[in-house]
Amino acid sequence: MLREGLKKSEIIRLLEKKLSLDYSYESGYILGSMCSEPIDFGKELYVKYLSKNLGDPGLFQGTAALEKELISEIGMLFGGKDIIGSITTGGTEANIMAMRIAKKLRPDIENPEFIVPRSAHVSFDKGEDIMCGGIKLRKANLDKNFKLDIHHFESLINKNTCGVLGIAGTTSLGIVDPIKEIGRIIEGKDIFFHVDAAFGGFVLPFLSELGYQVPPWDFGVKQVNSITADPHKMGLGPIPTGGFFLRDSSVMNRVGFDIPYLAGGNFKHFHLVGTRLGGQVIAFWAILKYLGIEGFVKIVKDCMENTFYLVKLISEIKGIKLAATPEMNILGITTESGNKINEIDEELRKRNWMVGKFIDFNLIRVVIMPHVNQNHLLKFANELEDITKNLKI
Numbered sequence: 001m002l003r004e005g006l007k008k009s010e011i012i013r014l015l016e017k018k019l020s021l022d023y024s025y026e027s028g029y030i031l032g033s034m035c036s037e038p039i040d041f042g043k044e045l046y047v048k049y050l051s052k053n054l055g056d057p058g059l060f061q062g063t064a065a066l067e068k069e070l071i072s073e074i075g076m077l078f079g080g081k082d083i084i085g086s087i088t089t090g091g092t093e094a095n096i097m098a099m100r101i102a103k104k105l106r107p108d109i110e111n112p113e114f115i116v117p118r119s120a121h122v123s124f125d126k127g128e129d130i131m132c133g134g135i136k137l138r139k140a141n142l143d144k145n146f147k148l149d150i151h152h153f154e155s156l157i158n159k160n161t162c163g164v165l166g167i168a169g170t171t172s173l174g175i176v177d178p179i180k181e182i183g184r185i186i187e188g189k190d191i192f193f194h195v196d197a198a199f200g201g202f203v204l205p206f207l208s209e210l211g212y213q214v215p216p217w218d219f220g221v222k223q224v225n226s227i228t229a230d231p232h233k234m235g236l237g238p239i240p241t242g243g244f245f246l247r248d249s250s251v252m253n254r255v256g257f258d259i260p261y262l263a264g265g266n267f268k269h270f271h272l273v274g275t276r277l278g279g280q281v282i283a284f285w286a287i288l289k290y291l292g293i294e295g296f297v298k299i300v301k302d303c304m305e306n307t308f309y310l311v312k313l314i315s316e317i318k319g320i321k322l323a324a325t326p327e328m329n330i331l332g333i334t335t336e337s338g339n340k341i342n343e344i345d346e347e348l349r350k351r352n353w354m355v356g357k358f359i360d361f362n363l364i365r366v367v368i369m370p371h372v373n374q375n376h377l378l379k380f381a382n383e384l385e386d387i388t389k390n391l392k393i
């Protein structure tokens with residue numbers, strides 16, 4: 001560390017140089033990320049209210065009330081009523097919170113198990129690891145369309161099952177699992193049902209508005225207990241902003257952490273973290289007011305049009321194909337032979353295209369976020385075609 005501080009202008013010059021290594025959303029090269037450039041108005045408010053700390057809500061009662069209002073409003077969008085929850089650091093924290101709640105609600109189970117589809121995000125493996133043997137993950141197979149195999153899922157349920165997961169927008173392909181069928185299977189069994197809609201949460205309601213056939217995935221399915229949905233993905237909130245939504249408010253009293261020492265007074269929460277940004281809550285509250293349903297519908301409509309545009313371009317390239325029919329603005333690309341996924345990924349990276357690679361499913365993932373336009377996609381498809389020719393695919 002320097003003994004004497006530098007001039008601000010010098011620091012900014014240094015920063016600009018160092019940060020020139022970063023990719024920018026506007027370049028279009030970020031094709032495999034679920035984040036995008038947040039809405040400007042939200043960014044301004046995030047900075048303005050950076051010092052609000054929701055880790056001590058008694059001190060920031062206005063911000064805390066805003067968070068309640070925000071959660072309740074989104075809960076209604078997700079087919080719920082009087083939904084509680086909170087804004088999190090991201091989908092990972094929200095998912096681990098759900099796993100912990102599932103375990104804590106069943107103290108009678110000695111060796112609790114949590115069943116997830118094989119397509120579940122790595123956050124569930126992290127949850128299992130962090131709980132150090134306190135919960136065991138059981139993985140249910142997928143069918144040929146990458147959806148949960150409901151029969152295998154059912155066969156994994158036993159007296160140790162404390163919780164189950166359905167995914168509304170998988171990380172790899174944006175697939176929606178059969179949430180209603182999962183609900184039917186666990187009906188009356190005292191098993192906690194969490195839905196991971198980290199990505200899909202801010203897509204599916206607007207696809208419904210656009211007239212797409214969206215299968216039931218939210219609190220409208222009466223067995224669903226909680227949902228993860230992240231504002232920093234398709235909600236275009238500041239990075240990071242995740243969300244956890246819970247149907248039954250009595251769960252807080254039963255298994256919330258007690259925080260006894262705060263300046264603002266005692267309170268309970270479900271979080272892994274203590275200090276929490278109030279700025280992300282304020283910014284996303286404002287983004288919802290600013291965009292309204294119509295604003296989100298327009299964003300999702302554009303992303304879907306661009307998704308279909310890329311689908312068409314892929315269909316014109318010899319040797320490659322889609323891994324599955326897209327259900328939202330995520331595409332999986334694989335080869336006809338099933339070979340050379342690593343090589344394609346490497347060649348794309350050499351040309352700066354930052355896609356996602358899912359080796360378990362043998363595919364390359366493209367997420368058509370709002371920062372991606374048709375010019376970017378055309379350039380990408382041309383280079384992909386060139387790569388497939390060079391690799392003799």
Ligand SMILES: Cc1ncc(COP(=O)(O)O)c(C=O)c1O
Nearest residue numbers: 090091092121170171196198199
């Ligand atoms: C379905 C799903 N759940 C959870 C997460 C984790 O979200 P985060 O990176 O915000 O922790 C992701 C991230 O891509 C995801 O796709």
